[in-house]
Amino acid sequence: MADFLTTINGYIWSDSLVYLCLAAGVYFSVRTRFVQIRQVPEMVRLLLKGQKSASGVSSFQALAMSLSGRIGTGNIAGVATAIAFGGPGALFWMWVVAFLGASTSFVECTLGQVYKTRDPLTQEYRGGPAYYFSRAMAHTKAAPLFKVYAVIFAAVTVLACGVLLPSVQANSMTAAMNQAWGLSEWVIALGSVIVLAFVIIGGVKRIAAFASVVVPFMAVAYILISMVIVFANVGQIPEILTLVVRSALGLDSAFGAIVGSAVMWGVKRGVYSNEAGQGTGPHAAAAAEVSHPAKQGLVQAFAVYIDTLFxxxxxxxxILSTGAYRVFDGESADGAVLHEGGALPSDIAVGPAYAQTAVDTLWGGFGSTFIAVSLAFFCLTTIIAYYYMADTNLRFLVGKAAPKVVPVIRGTVGSNTTLVLQALILVSVATGALSTASEAWTLGDIGVGLMAWLNIIGILIVQQPAFKALRDFEKQKKEGKDPVFDPAPLGIRNATFWETYEPEGEREKATVSSS
Incomplete structure (x- = not known):
């Protein structure tokens, strides 16, 4: 079975997907006139401003939900793996895919807002690729085809986010805790399941509240500690930058033979980490209460920067400044060692232990604990975000039958359907904690790859509403307005939510005047 899954993963993550991710990023960057550069000040402003409502979360909460899905084991174990099998140059290609992917993220997340809807049971906002695939082309002859395409994407997302991806997070978290404290895998698995069960049963509002508190704290703490250690080795920064760029472009003899691996692992782990184009970001983006879809598109584009560039x-x-790395030939830890920084013990496995060793070079004994705690927060919030995405797509698949199969019980949603999904994701966590790293990462890569193929091809077809929304947003900003979205004048059809939408402030005024 392991060999079969590895073969499948090889087909999914062929060079074609790598080139598709990069080419889509270039295309969307040009089409949006490099929105990821032009609108950075607006991204920051929108990040700090925004309202929430009974139906939607604030822009910041939506960002936190999105970041909780993006920031996970990919930011620690994923980077270590990319360096181990692609060399330091893999980090350069992670930067490239983040810069280009920010435009892709803008497009997909703006589409998520344009075609969002209200959950018929909870009245919360729901949306994502399945929703925009089924609605964007609903007025055309291709409507039946895109409805099927939407169903396929939703089914793949339930499988990926409900079964395949949680195992990777649980596996890395377990490896880090085992390295730090020697805890049994069974103890870690049980503790993780208990914590997750409490949060995911609470629904989207509890998920958003949890993420908005935990994500900023853990991200800032991790960056600060990392920067302290980097600055302790500040004299090496120019050398590190030179090493990263030279090895990425094949100019360093030590890594000349693995330039292709640097690109592959940089893009592969970059997409896994920042999720640009994967189709996960639009789910959180659709949950936000904003007056214009482009607003949340910009906020989510900035999320890619936070995840990868920061x-x-x-x-x-x-890892590089402390020499806590080892680069292998053949994209396997069984291959010959091409280069090593000199700080790793010989028995250290590829993964979070690289970062743990790096922190220990400055604070002996602190590194293992700090990385273990960081990964625990990163991975738990990521798994929670996966549940939300799987649940959103399950609701899409259920459709109008939701009132029958997903009844509202005492103000919360619960049924055999959702209970099965909750059970699946908890079993996946327990299984991932007890699996080998190779098995867990293979399953995770299959999930990411399948979603990326479907989503990127899809948004290349249904892209136009995102560009229209961007032009409309920028036009209203130039006129000194706070942009409000009206799809009709733009020729955007089937955006039914926005046809009757009133900004939060207008709704409050109407309520006061009527009373």
Whole structure:
């Protein structure tokens, strides 16, 4: 079975998917006139401003939910793996895919807002690729085809986020805790299941509240500690940058033979980490209460920067500046060692232990604990976000039958359907904690790859509403307005939520005047 899954993963993560991710990023960057550069000040402003409502979370909470899905084991174990099998140059290609992917994220997340809807049971906002695939082309002859495409994406997402991806997070968290404290895998598995069960049963509002508190704290703490260690080795920063760029471009003789691996692992782990184009970000984006879809598109584009340019870079510099890395030939830890920094003990496995060793070079004994705690927060919030995405797509698949199969019980949603999903994700966590790293990562890569193939191809077809929304947003901003979205004048059809939408402030005024 392991060999079969490895073969499947090889087909999914072929060079074609790597080139598709990069080409889509270039295309969307050009089409949006490099929105990821032009609108950075607006991204920051929108991040700090925003409202929530009974139906939607604030822009910041939506960002936190999105980051809770993006920031996980990919930011620590993923970066270590990329360096181990692709060399230091893999970090450069992670930067490239983040810069280009920010435009892809803008497009997909804006589409998520344009075609969002209200959950018929909870009245909370729901949306994502399955929703925009089924609605964007509903007025065309291709509507039946895209409805099937939406169903396929939703089913794949339930499988990926409910079964395949949680195991990776649980596995890395377990490895880090075992390295730090020697805890049994069974103890870690049981503790994780208990914590997750409490949060995911509470629904989207509890998920958003949990993420908005935990994610900023853990991200800032991790970056600060990493930067302290990097600055303790500040004299090596120019050398590190030179090493990263030279090895990425094949200019360093030690890594000349693995330039292709640097690109592959940089893009592979970059997409796994920041999720640009994967189709996960639009789910959180759709949950936000905003007056214009482009607002949340910009906020989510900035999330890619936070994930990769800040956190993954912190990990990369942490590992490289302390020499806590080892690069293997053949993209396997069984291959010959091409280069090593000199700080790793011979028995250290590829993964979070690289970062743990790096922190220990400055604070002996502190590194293992700090990385274990960081990964625990990162991974738990990521798994919670996976549950939300799987649940959203399950609701899409259930459709109008929701009132029958997902009854509202005492103000919360619960049924055999959702209970099965909750059980699946908890079993996946327990299984991942007890699996080998190779098995867990293979399953995770299959999930990410399948979603990325479907989503990127899909948004290349249904892209136009995102560009129209961006032009409309920028036009209203130039006129000094706080942009409010109206799809009709833009020729955007089937955006039914926005046809009757009133900004939060207008709704409050209407309520006061009527009373």
């Amino acid at each position: 956190i993954c870079t912190a990990t990369g510099f942490l």
